[in-house]
Amino acid sequence: MTLADEAIAWYQANARDLPWRQPDTTPWGVLVSEVMLQQTPVVRVEPAWRSWMTRWPDPAALAADPVSEAIRMWGRLGYPRRAMRLHACAVAIVDRHGGRVPDDLDQLLALPGVGTYTGRAVATFAYGQRHPVVDTNVRRVVCRAVEGKPDAGPTTTAADLTAMEALLPEDEERAAKASIAFMELGAIVCTARSPKCADCPFHDVCAWRLRGEPLPEGPSRKPQKYAGTDRQVRGLILEVLRHATAPVPRQRLDLVWNDDLQRARALSGLVEDGLVEPLGEHDFILAGDAPRGEIQPL
DNA sequence: GACTCGTGGGA
DNA sequence: TTCCCAAGAGT
Structure with missing residues (x-):
């Protein structure tokens, strides 16, 4: 069993039942969820996603409304520029792609608000393609299980994509499942604080655990202030x-x-x-x- | 790379 | 209370 196999098996038994994971979710629904989840926790995204998808079930619906409505509907999810970019993204999808979310990674990456993570996430989770999808969770899991280090760097690098690529099964469908499985593992087991190693499918092979779960060395990242900014x-x-x-x-x-x-x-x-x-x-x-x-x- | 850009909840 | 951090993107 490879790490990907273990992760997929674990995911099928332990994945959360999130609305954008329903089989009838459209690529637009996946895209909206990914943008909302950029730096905002799942629990706050869930109700917002439902409201958003009810009001704007496809890109054309959103593109037809003024951006102010998107900013309002965004509510308190934080980083409201995302709402603005998601609106611009809907407009671009209508203009360039006839209202259909593109399935080509380069075309996705060219859309407003769609970066390295989100583009790959949509291509993979909405269209079942084989791409390394690396977010903060995946970085942490790979860093610990494979490299034996307590935590990954602050931003995704080309090396992170290469490392994840090496772990992906060749088969397209299984590769997509492995990507979502690694993310889920990082989100609910291999968490930043107090990871639940006893529940982890990598328990016996995790390089970090085998090294005795060493603590991070220096100050990992600079403190994130908000009050007064x-x-x-x-x-x-x-x-x-x-x-x-x-x-x-x-x-x-x-x-x-x-x-x-x-x-x-x-x-x-x-x-x-x-x-x-x-x-x-x-x-x-x-x-x-x-x-x-x-x-x-x- | 380093910075900026919201908000809220849990430890 | 304070601190940490949560499916990043753009400059």
């Missing part, structure tokens, strides 16, 4: 605009943060990113929103 201020501003039914005066946005300089920087950043649009002299709206009704100063 521009990201927090952007989040506060966008939260106001998401709920607005009319253009929002700057004075209303001034209430969300007391540091004038930082607030101005956050707001102009949102405008530069295309999430927010100035309207007239002193109002702001979610990008793509049609101004309607009277100004309601809250």
Whole structure:
């Protein structure tokens, strides 16, 4: 039994029942799930995915609505630029591919918001192709089980893809299953903190466990701060605009943060990113929103 | 490569 | 409470 065989057998007995894994899920549904899952935990993605797919069951439906609606529906999933890019992605799919999610990896990678991970994930999980699909989970599993190190580097490298490629079965269908199995293993067994090695199919062969599960050496990554950052201020501003039914005066946005300089920087950043649009002299709206009704100063 | 970009929940 | 981190992408 190879590692892939062990992983596949384990997956078939232990996989979570997630909605985007249902056999009737479309490639669009897979794509939406993958984008939502970029840095957002499964538990928060699940209800959001259901709502999104109900409202926009295919790329053409999303492309027909303004991007502001996508930003609103995104809610509090975080990193709202993903909502903007997913909308742009839907538009591109309609324009370039007749509304059908492409099955070619290079065409997928050319879409907005689709990077090394997401492109391969869609080609593999939606179309059953054979590609190494490497996310943070896979990196951790391979790093531990094969290399015997406690944790992988912060970003996916070409070496990570090569390492995973070497573990994939030749058969296309089994390769796809192996990819999802490695990911699932990292997500629920070989976790970053307190891995459940007793439940792991690699228990007897894992290089990291055989070495006595050494701890990571130095500070692995720099601490991720949020409080007081521009990201927090952007989040506060966008939260106001998401709920607005009319253009929002700057004075209303001034209430969300007391540091004038930082607030101005956050707001102009949102405008530069295309999430927010100035309207007239002193109002702001979610990008793509049609101004309607009277100004309601809250 | 190093940085930026949200949000929330569990240890 | 504080810290960590969760299916990354783009610059």
